[in-house]
Amino acid sequence: MGISQYIKEIGRGKDGARALTREQATDLFGQVIDRSVTELEVGAFCLSMRIKGETPEEMAGFLDATHARLQRIPDNGTTTVVLPSYNGARKLPVLTPLLGLLLAREGAAVIIHGTATEERRVSTESVLRALDQDIATTVPSIAPGELAYVPTEVMSPGLKNLLDVRRVVGLRNPAHSVVKLMNPCQGSAFIVASYTHPEYAVSMADTFALTGTHAMLLRGTEGEPVADARRTPQMEAFRQGQRHLLEPQQEGSLQKLPELPSECSAHATAAYIRAVMNNSLPVPSPVAIQVAHILREIGKS
Numbered sequence: 171m172g173i174s175q176y177i178k179e180i181g182r183g184k185d186g187a188r189a190l191t192r193e194q195a196t197d198l199f200g201q202v203i204d205r206s207v208t209e210l211e212v213g214a215f216c217l218s219m220r221i222k223g224e225t226p227e228e229m230a231g232f233l234d235a236t237h238a239r240l241q242r243i244p245d246n247g248t249t250t251v252v253l254p255s256y257n258g259a260r261k262l263p264v265l266t267p268l269l270g271l272l273l274a275r276e277g278a279a280v281i282i283h284g285t286a287t288e289e290r291r292v293s294t295e296s297v298l299r300a301l302d303q304d305i306a307t308t309v310p311s312i313a314p315g316e317l318a319y320v321p322t323e324v325m326s327p328g329l330k331n332l333l334d335v336r337r338v339v340g341l342r343n344p345a346h347s348v349v350k351l352m353n354p355c356q357g358s359a360f361i362v363a364s365y366t367h368p369e370y371a372v373s374m375a376d377t378f379a380l381t382g383t384h385a386m387l388l389r390g391t392e393g394e395p396v397a398d399a400r401r402t403p404q405m406e407a408f409r410q411g412q413r414h415l416l417e418p419q420q421e422g423s424l425q426k427l428p429e430l431p432s433e434c435s436a437h438a439t440a441a442y443i444r445a446v447m448n449n450s451l452p453v454p455s456p457v458a459i460q461v462a463h464i465l466r467e468i469g470k471s
Contacts, residue, residue, distance in 0.1 A: 173198060173207050173215070181218035195231025199344070203239060203328030216335055216343035224344055226376040232348050233381060241309045241325045245357030246279055248314050249384075249468040252361045254350045255284035256333075257393030258291030263431055263439040265457065266294045267301060269362075269396040271447055272461050274317040278468060281312055283354055285322040287336055287346070292434050294394070295319060300440035325354055350395075351377055360468050364390030378408040386416070386464060399428050399454035407467055416463045420456075428454040 176198045179188045190198065201207050202215055224232070243250065251273050255266045270280045286293040295305060298319050306320045323330035332345040351374060353359045363378075363385055365371045371387065378385050388405045391398045397405070402420035406413055429451055431438040445451040453461075 173201050173211050177211070177214050177218055180222050181214060184221055184223075187218070187222040189225045190228050190231065192227045192231040192234065195228040196234040197231075198235075199232040199348075200235035200238070203235065203326065203332055203345075205328055205331060212332070212335060213339060216332075216339060216341070219344050220341050224347065224373065226373065226380045229344070229347060229351065229373065229377040230381050232344050233352055233377075236326065236329060236348050236352050239326060239328065240352070240354055243281055243309060243318075243320070243355045243357075244311045245355070246312055246314070247357065248279055249358040249360050250279040250281055250312060250355045251464060251468060252354060252359050253280065253282045253395050254352075254361070254363065255282050255294035255394060256287055256346065256349055257364075257366070257390075258286060258288065258293045259394075259434040259439070260291050260392055261434065262391055262398070263434045263442060264292055264294055264297055264394055265391060265396045265399060265439070265443070265454075266394045267297050267303070267439075268443045268446060268453075269457060269460065270317045271443065272453065272457070273464060274315055275447075276461065276465055277315050278465065279312045279314045280317040281320060281354065282317065283320045283322060283325065283349070285330055285333060287333055292436055292439065295321065296436040297439045297443070300436045301443060320354070322349065347374070350374070351381075351383070353383065359384070360464065361385040362395040362464065363387050364393055364395040366393040375406070375408070375413065379411050379413060382411045384409055384467070386460075386467065388460070397454075397456035397460040399430060399456060402456040402459055405460065405463055407463070409467075409470070416467075417459060428452070430454075 385408045404419035405417040431442045
């Protein structure tokens with residue numbers, strides 16, 4: 171079936187649009203990230219899905235198409251922690267690199283993947299560069315105790331292209347959800363996924379349950395997969411389609427707030443992370459709690 175037929179189904183507006191089956195969604199998304207359709211068709215797909223919203227079956231199909239095309243991280247015989255980083259920092263320092271480094275220090279294999287989707291935000295990649303961390307140009311092997319940052323385009327140029335559509339039309343599209351849900355590893359992985367709005371918490375949870383993904387879901391810092399350093403969010407785990415509460419949401423802020431940098435620039439954030447890693451400053455309590463939950467979860471894999 172050509173993409174125009176799919177657009178006729180999903181492009182009838184919020185009330186008139188029809189959901190695709192998982193197989194149809196796989197075919198449609200595969201054509202889009204293969205770039206075998208016109209830019210006009212890609213725009214129609216993005217706007218139609220933005221208005222209609224994705225069902226769990228459609229998201230599962232989009233993930234099927236993505237996984238079939240990814241250049242994936244080789245199996246290292248352990249469970250790799252996956253931190254998708256696509257939101258960056260606007261008001262608060264982006265502490266995804268800190269989360270990754272703390273996990274690696276505890277012996278976990280950690281991959282952070284991402285790309286900048288908004289020019290005005292401070293990206294995880296920029297903070298990692300300020301920390302003198304290497305940025306992968308090919309898909310790396312990751313051993314326990316190591317952290318690697320892999321730009322999206324290294325794993326899937328087509329997916330990066332679809333993410334970049336936002337710069338043209340100004341709206342998110344299904345690729346922004348796919349990258350937070352996908353497993354970029356050939357072997358066992360534990361996905362740490364975050365959301366910004368309650369409706370995404372519902373759709374992401376439903377997709378994890380449907381696909382049987384081993385994952386953590388939380389409302390992260392400005393959409394990043396790291397707990398807000400000022401308060402402990404609710405954290406949930408997904409194992410073989412079953413949902414488990416790991417940590418209830420803390421009401422209000424911590425009694426003693428961490429000494430976060432006064433600005434969220436890459437260099438200020440990197441300096442703060444160095445201070446935490448060399449024990450000059452304490453690990454923020456919510457991040458420490460998150461690290462402990464992740465380590466216990468990967469121990470159950």
